[in-house]
Amino acid sequence: MINEAAATAFEVCWPQGITTSERDGALTLRHDAGLRRSDRKLPTCELSILMPCLNEAETLEVCIRKARGFLEENCIDGEVIIADNGSDDGSQELAKRCGARVVDVPAKGYGSALLGGIRSARGRYIIMGDADDSYDFVNLMPFVEKLREGYDLVMGNRFRGGIKPKAMPPLHRYLGNPVLSFIGKLLFESPCGDFHCGLRGFRKAAAMEIDLRTTGMEFASEMVVKMTLNGKRMAEVPTTLSKDGRSRPPHLRSWRDGWRHLRFLLLYSPRWLFFYPGLISIFLGLLTWSFLLPGPQLIDGVQLDVNTLFYGALALTLGYQSVVFAVFTKVFAISEGLLPADPGLEKKIAQISLEKGLISGSVILLLGIVGTLLAISNWQTKGFGLLNPSETLRVVIPSVTAIAIGFQTMLSSLFLSVLQLKRR
Numbered sequence: 523m524i525n526e527a528a529a530t531a532f533e534v535c536w537p538q539g540i541t542t543s544e545r546d547g548a549l550t551l552r553h554d555a556g557l558r559r560s561d562r563k564l565p566t567c568e569l570s571i572l573m574p575c576l577n578e579a580e581t582l583e584v585c586i587r588k589a590r591g592f593l594e595e596n597c598i599d600g601e602v603i604i605a606d607n608g609s610d611d612g613s614q615e616l617a618k619r620c621g622a623r624v625v626d627v628p629a630k631g632y633g634s635a636l637l638g639g640i641r642s643a644r645g646r647y648i649i650m651g652d653a654d655d656s657y658d659f660v661n662l663m664p665f666v667e668k669l670r671e672g673y674d675l676v677m678g679n680r681f682r683g684g685i686k687p688k689a690m691p692p693l694h695r696y697l698g699n700p701v702l703s704f705i706g707k708l709l710f711e712s713p714c715g716d717f718h719c720g721l722r723g724f725r726k727a728a729a730m731e732i733d734l735r736t737t738g739m740e741f742a743s744e745m746v747v748k749m750t751l752n753g754k755r756m757a758e759v760p761t762t763l764s765k766d767g768r769s770r771p772p773h774l775r776s777w778r779d780g781w782r783h784l785r786f787l788l789l790y791s792p793r794w795l796f797f798y799p800g801l802i803s804i805f806l807g808l809l810t811w812s813f814l815l816p817g818p819q820l821i822d823g824v825q826l827d828v829n830t831l832f833y834g835a836l837a838l839t840l841g842y843q844s845v846v847f848a849v850f851t852k853v854f855a856i857s858e859g860l861l862p863a864d865p866g867l868e869k870k871i872a873q874i875s876l877e878k879g880l881i882s883g884s885v886i887l888l889l890g891i892v893g894t895l896l897a898i899s900n901w902q903t904k905g906f907g908l909l910n911p912s913e914t915l916r917v918v919i920p921s922v923t924a925i926a927i928g929f930q931t932m933l934s935s936l937f938l939s940v941l942q943l944k945r946r
Contacts, residue, residue: 569593569600569666570645570726573653574635576607579616581655581767586620588659596663604653605639607631633734633741640729649723654766656689657721664759665723674728674754677714677746678721683760690763691776698780705784706743709791712750714758718742718783721761728754733859739779740786747790752862790861796848803841810834815916828915835923842927846934853941871938879935887928893921 571589575582586602593600604617604624617624627638640648647669651657657678668676685695703717720742732748734741749756766772788795811834813819818827853871855861897917901909 564644566646567599567601567644568646569598570603570643570648571600571659571662572603572605572636572639572643572648572650574605574607574632574639574650575609575613575617575653576635577609577611577613577770578653578768579609579611579613580769582613582616582653583620584655584767585651585653585659586617586622589662590621592660592662596666598666601644603639603643605635605642607635629737631737631741632739633737633744636741637734637737640726640734643726646726647723648726648729649721651721652766654768654772656764656766658762658764661761662723664761665721668757668759669723669725672755673757674725675745675749675756676723677716677756677758678719678761679714679716679758680719680761680763681716682758683762685763686765689765693776698776702743702780702783702787705787706746709787709794710747710750712746713756714746714750716758717746719761724749735860736786738782739774740782743783743786744790747787751790790855792848792851792855796844796851800841800844800846800848803837803844805841807834807836807838807841810837811920815920817916818912827912828919831915831919835919839923839926843930846930850934850937850941853938857941871942874935874938876935876939879938880932883928883931883933883935885928886924886931890921890924890926890928893917893924897921 571593573582573585573589578585582604586604589602592598593602602622604613604622605627606614606617606624607627607630614624614626623642625638625642627635629638636650639650647666649662649665651659665676665678680690681699690699699716699718703715706712706714706717722745724745728749729745732745732752732754734744734748736744746756810830814826814828814831814834818825820826849867849871852861852864852867856863856867897914900914900917
């Protein structure tokens with residue numbers, strides 16, 4: 523039974539039939555420390571239940587009624603927000619009739635709708651979920667309890683709570699979600715077992731602090747990644763997933779949006795995208811050199827000589843470039859606020875001045891030039907005639923590699939100094 527006194531009070535404070543516009547803010551959350559300008563006159567509350575919406579008239583009413591019923595049943599001071607992304611099926615009018623507050627978000631995209639809704643939310647806590655009647659808006663107390671305990675992000679886990687028949691396509695259930703969640707946990711050491719569960723709760727202040735930016739489906743990954751990188755307290759609670767009540771196809775596109783999630787995870791982890799592959803490439807290159815520089819090697823009747831040595835030089839050069847790119851990416855991402863500060867990296871970079879980089883690069887470049895002169899001298903002793911490639915290339919290949927890496931080191935030092943310039 524719904525507490526009638528609470529329900530009556532709830533109806534009095536509920537902003538019936540309100541539509542606000544997000545036109546004053548296709549802005550990042552960090553731009554504004556609280557409510558959007560058009561919402562500051564509204565009183566704050568404990569919980570905002572936020573649903574992004576794009577033509578969800580078939581299921582929107584039942585979702586709003588479930589969410590309102592939860593708030594009333596548990597005597598929670600809260601609101602239901604519909605972040606509408608340009609519906610033309612009457613969703614906005616339906617939401618207002620059901621007592622929800624509608625926020626008009628013209629900028630297209632799942633993430634855009636949620637960013638607009640988060641900035642409009644009056645609640646200290648926000649629970650977001652899709653408006654397709656696939657998530658259980660009646661049983662949200664586990665989320666609220668964890669938020670009240672001080673957690674910054676409370677993720678639902680559909681695999682622990684139960685996925686009902688036909689609620690999730692086999693491609694998503696057995697490949698997409700498990701693989702992407704595994705990659706996310708590996709790259710960022712996140713405790714979340716279901717990275718892409720659409721039902722999740724979080725403190726509004728925490729969301730504002732981590733500066734969410736993405737506008738598409740990868741918004742779900744960005745929130746988990748940034749909460750993890752910024753050291754926010756995170757928890758998981760079981761939740762169920764039911765078959766959605768829509769007759770039309772979902773907005774989600776499996777391969778396109780799956781790639782967008784994977785791309786985001788990789789781009790936010792320069793260590794895994796550039797650094798580790800670079801170290802492996804350098805190791806393989808040096809291993810090849812140590813094996814072949816003394817002379818040709820015969821393995822099971824296959825002779826490895828200078829051609830293989832050349833590919834070892836290529837692995838060494840590409841690996842070095844990849845490691846340098848990892849540093850560039852991390853420094854740039856930190857300076858732009860995309861990644862949190864890394865004291866360890868900052869300490870190491872502080873020890874590498876522009877002058878040290880230029881000197882180191884010059885020394886490596888000089889070694890390459892000396893090797894080149896030795897090769898020319900050897901050629902001169904042969905009367906500038908035919909040479910034995912197996913002997914000559916064992917000097918030329920390391921010399922050319924040293925010239926390339928030395929020159930790259932000098933340029934990289936200059937570029938790193940540019941990235942570290944203080945900007946307003």
